[in-house]
Amino acid sequence: MVAFRIHQYQVVGRALPTESDNHPKIYRMKLWATNEVRAKSKFWYFLRKLKKVKKSNGQMLAINEIFEKNPTKIDNYGIWLRYQSRTGYHNMYKEYRDTTLNGAVEQMYNEMASRHRVRFPCIQIIKTATIPAKLCKRESTKQFHNSKIKFRWCSRRLGHHLGS
Amino acid sequence: MPFKRFVEIGRVALVNYGNDYGKLVVIVDVIDQNRALVDAPDMVRSQMNFKRLSLTDLKIDIKRVPKKKELLAAMEAADVKKKWENSSWGRKLIVQKRRASLNDFDRFKIMLAKIKKAGLVRQELAKLKKTAS
Numbered sequence: 357m358v359a360f361r362i363h364q365y366q367v368v369g370r371a372l373p374t375e376s377d378n379h380p381k382i383y384r385m386k387l388w389a390t391n392e393v394r395a396k397s398k399f400w401y402f403l404r405k406l407k408k409v410k411k412s413n414g415q416m417l418a419i420n421e422i423f424e425k426n427p428t429k430i431d432n433y434g435i436w437l438r439y440q441s442r443t444g445y446h447n448m449y450k451e452y453r454d455t456t457l458n459g460a461v462e463q464m465y466n467e468m469a470s471r472h473r474v475r476f477p478c479i480q481i482i483k484t485a486t487i488p489a490k491l492c493k494r495e496s497t498k499q500f501h502n503s504k505i506k507f508r509w510c511s512r513r514l515g516h517h518l519g520s
Numbered sequence: 521m522p523f524k525r526f527v528e529i530g531r532v533a534l535v536n537y538g539n540d541y542g543k544l545v546v547i548v549d550v551i552d553q554n555r556a557l558v559d560a561p562d563m564v565r566s567q568m569n570f571k572r573l574s575l576t577d578l579k580i581d582i583k584r585v586p587k588k589k590e591l592l593a594a595m596e597a598a599d600v601k602k603k604w605e606n607s608s609w610g611r612k613l614i615v616q617k618r619r620a621s622l623n624d625f626d627r628f629k630i631m632l633a634k635i636k637k638a639g640l641v642r643q644e645l646a647k648l649k650k651t652a653s
Contacts, residue, residue, distance in 0.1 A: 428557070428564070428566070429585070430551050430557055430585070453552045454551060454552075454567075455557065455567050500550055500551070500552060503529075503583070503584045504528075504529070505527075505529065505550050506526045506528040507526060507527050507528075508523055508526060508527070509525075509526070509527045509575060511570065511571060511574065511575075
């Protein structure tokens with residue numbers, strides 16, 4: 357499970373300065389990737405689609421990992437995504453309950469893979485946001501909005517010290 | 521027998537898998553159907569899968585996601601540690617731990633004690649048989 361840890365990166369880059377444009381505009385993007393190398397690559401991928409700049413005539417100014425501010429707080433995360441299915445592109449909005457945004461994004465990738473057979477490269481995250489409980493749309497997240505939550509849990513005691 | 525050990529806020533659980541094996545933790549909030557936010561006096565608040573927890577009979581009175589201080593105070597008020605060590609489950613775990621940490625001399629002493637105890641029991645049994653017959 358630790359192998360496919362998704363991190364959030366802030367990537368900042370711009371086109372290389374030329375004689376005609378000494379101070380090209382600087383662009384910043386927040387991405388999810390498993391490591392910094394992939395984050396930089398994804399940054400150029402998106403920037404190419406938005407502006408006329410490529411990695412060969414651009415420069416990376418900064419790449420920083422963004423960490424969760426409050427990993428002990430549970431939030432409802434809404435994720436807007438665009439994914440490629442076998443027949444075309446679709447938009448989707450999904451909700452997840454998790455302590456960290458990276459955890460929610462990881463849940464999203466796993467769920468898209470299992471429910472829709474969509475793999476990591478075919479998903480683009482448009483937007484993420486923490487949603488206050490009142491504005492959640494999905495029943496599966498709303499059912500946990502209960503301050504007196506209580507349910508049964510029957511578990512078999514597995515063999516002691518499993519995996520240790 | 522009605523169901524008693526619910527997953528609820530304030531439920532004390534025993535971790536039965538992983539790094540925190542054997543610790544008593546309190547369920548502080550429920551993330552989703554598989555995970556809970558779990559807290560204990562000596563650990564950072566973290567999420568844990570329910571599969572890693574064994575629910576106990578103990579429950580403390582806390583609101584959803586209490587501050588660490590409130591949690592500690594509630595655990596003191598409910599005297600979780602003492603109640604756990606006096607419960608049959610808790611006592612069994614203590615005995616198991618003690619048995620696992622014995623050295624050879626201790627095991628020798630236990631062997632002698634067992635032999636002595638068995639001898640006394642057999643004496644009493646013989647007396648009872650005599651009076652019965």
